[in-house]
Amino acid sequence: MPLTDDLLETLVREADPASTPPGTAPTAEDWALLRRMMDAPSSASPVRSSPEGRILGRIAAIRRAARSSRPLRIALRTAWIAPALAAVVTVALAIGPMTAAPAYAVTPPVLVAHPIPQTADEILAASIATLQTAQPRTPTRDAQVVRWALRDDGKPDPVITPVWQKWVWDAEGTGHLESQAGSPYSVTSDGKIVAPAAEAPKDGSPAELPRQSAAQYFVEPPAEPAALRAYIAQRIDLPPDADPMTVWGAISVIRDEWALSPAQQAAALQLLRDAGGVSVLGTVTDRLGRSGIALKIASAKRPQFTATVVLDAGTREIIAADTIYQGGSTLKLNVAPGSVIEYKAWLSR
Numbered sequence: 001m002p003l004t005d006d007l008l009e010t011l012v013r014e015a016d017p018a019s020t021p022p023g024t025a026p027t028a029e030d031w032a033l034l035r036r037m038m039d040a041p042s043s044a045s046p047v048r049s050s051p052e053g054r055i056l057g058r059i060a061a062i063r064r065a066a067r068s069s070r071p072l073r074i075a076l077r078t079a080w081i082a083p084a085l086a087a088v089v090t091v092a093l094a095i096g097p098m099t100a101a102p103a104y105a106v107t108p109p110v111l112v113a114h115p116i117p118q119t120a121d122e123i124l125a126a127s128i129a130t131l132q133t134a135q136p137r138t139p140t141r142d143a144q145v146v147r148w149a150l151r152d153d154g155k156p157d158p159v160i161t162p163v164w165q166k167w168v169w170d171a172e173g174t175g176h177l178e179s180q181a182g183s184p185y186s187v188t189s190d191g192k193i194v195a196p197a198a199e200a201p202k203d204g205s206p207a208e209l210p211r212q213s214a215a216q217y218f219v220e221p222p223a224e225p226a227a228l229r230a231y232i233a234q235r236i237d238l239p240p241d242a243d244p245m246t247v248w249g250a251i252s253v254i255r256d257e258w259a260l261s262p263a264q265q266a267a268a269l270q271l272l273r274d275a276g277g278v279s280v281l282g283t284v285t286d287r288l289g290r291s292g293i294a295l296k297i298a299s300a301k302r303p304q305f306t307a308t309v310v311l312d313a314g315t316r317e318i319i320a321a322d323t324i325y326q327g328g329s330t331l332k333l334n335v336a337p338g339s340v341i342e343y344k345a346w347l348s349r
Helices: 028-039 051-067 071-080 085-095 120-132 225-233 244-257 262-275
Strands: 144-149 163-169 175-181 186-188 278-285 291-297 305-312 318-325 339-346
Touching: 120 262, 120 278, 120 291, 225 244, 225 262, 244 262, 244 291, 244 305, 244 318, 244 339, 262 278, 262 318
Parallel strands: none
Antiparallel strands: 144 163, 144 339, 163 175, 278 291, 291 305, 305 318, 318 339
């Protein structure tokens, strides 16, 4: 099947974290607010990608960890537990009483990157070398991904609910996808992340599975660039001159299904380098609090969309991605150019 604009519903983003001034100490009111937050229903907590949201997310994660042994929650637990009581002041400002109902955005705020001097060729060359010399790891088809996508009916919805998705396999080799709703949140028109502005699913409740490509990657991907390209071409209509967004779309789908080895990810980055259209955005912090380097993927054949691909700052593995709408699409997209229309964050094993 051809990789159409529909299949571009597979990428990710994150907002730049704020900081609390050094020496700030929580007051008695802050401690009281913290106790109220710990007693509040988890479905009312903001998303963990904002400073205030991360605090509520960490608290919710501690509570969930105490009552749940689900593998996905265990894998995520350490991402949210960190000393951050000083930022409770920020929480109070974000979710305190409002004198007027704010206007809400229907997409998350865009990722903010800090520029770096390296070129795309330099970043890709260093990343490929790092991955090729990393400790070998057996690839497994048990990838875990946190994802959100704009409603495909084009209707506005001020509540954004990420989906926590994982493959579950049994001893016979058969498996299925499990999806759960993450912490819902809303975004005000000025980019602040706040508690849900309308009815929202409960954190941890069963979620609708994301739409899947008909080209499922059941066979293990190869770890050599030419072989990986042939592997992709067997499953989608991938011409020799495929544009960068098409190449990235295929890699993103594979990444959804496979916990790829460093060598396989090196091959994927080489395909992106060969396709062209890669530039450097800078250093970022992804939605799970991980430090990364963001690359922009753009295509002359598909200028309506770009992708922001995040590599782990240390390992250089592919850890997150966004799809950004640049305008001019014939699809039913009732959002402004520059809006995030999908994000993903892949989890380490």
